[in-house]
């Protein structure tokens with residue numbers, strides 16, 4: 001088995017260096033600031049990594065937004081979210097992370113999540129455990145859904161179907177009941193909360209591969225389970241995930257929540273006026289008819 005520890009250590013060092021980029025000045029508007037900062041951090045990461053590993057490929061949120069093709073091949077690939085929690089960043093809500101995953105043959109070999117404001121560095125390497133600032137991490141192991149804190153995200157979708165589905169999912173979980181539902185505004189940090197036992201589960205529909213590729217391996221290596229929202233096999237490109245402290249909790253959440261349709265990350269972008277757009281929004285047919293049969 002190839003040993004990717006050198007890449008992991010290099011990834012950790014560039015993530016920490018990029019996380020020092022705090023001296024950003026407001027230029028014209030919060031939107032500009034964020035775009036500029038996100039792009040700058042992604043450039044810092046990709047330029048450092050590609051100088052050291054010129055054969056490696058990249059999937060970066062900002063490069064994809066700029067029109068680059070999103071394609072996960074068998075080649076060694078770094079999957080990067082330069083700032084996960086951009087809205088938090090603008091509002092100074094203190095959860096903002098750099099998320100870096102590394103996949104070979106489409107299998108994630110390691111993941112790094114640097115929660116910059118908290119100065120918490122999470123990492124995990126396949127088969128070698130998960131760590132927070134060098135200390136081993138473990139999920140809570142909770143198996144009883146009624147004793148769980150569940151994390152989810154509100155997401156950026158504002159269409160009626162997405163909004164009504166996500167609010168009714170929260171409604172059904174609260175009625176089970178669970179101990180609480182939380183949202184931190186960054187999928188990467190949400191999932192690391194599951195990995196460290198601060199939360200017992202996380203589910204989300206509509207996030208992207210760069211939001212969760214790193215934290216998915218961190219949860220698994222911390223002893224948790226990661227599945228699709230239907231309880232089946234997790235596909236990092238599907239934009240659907242449950243991460244949980246146990247299979248029992250993951251399965252219970254899968255029974256309760258209903259999906260809304262999302263374009264896969266690796267689907268060709270929508271055509272708009274003859275031009276390719278980076279639009280990967282949730283869209284598509286209404287819920288499947290069997291969704292109405294889900295357990296409440």
Ligand SMILES: O=P(O)(O)OC[C@@]1(O)O[C@H](CO)[C@@H](O)[C@@H]1O
Nearest residue numbers: 083084085086153155186187211
């Ligand atoms: O665009 P960003 O900041 O990289 O990421 C988007 C994101 O923060 O939005 C969702 C919640 O709104 C999260 O699940 C996800 O991580």
Ligand SMILES: [Mg+2]
Nearest residue numbers: 081084085211
């Ligand atoms: Mg993100």
Ligand SMILES: [Mg+2]
Nearest residue numbers: 061081083084
């Ligand atoms: Mg981002």
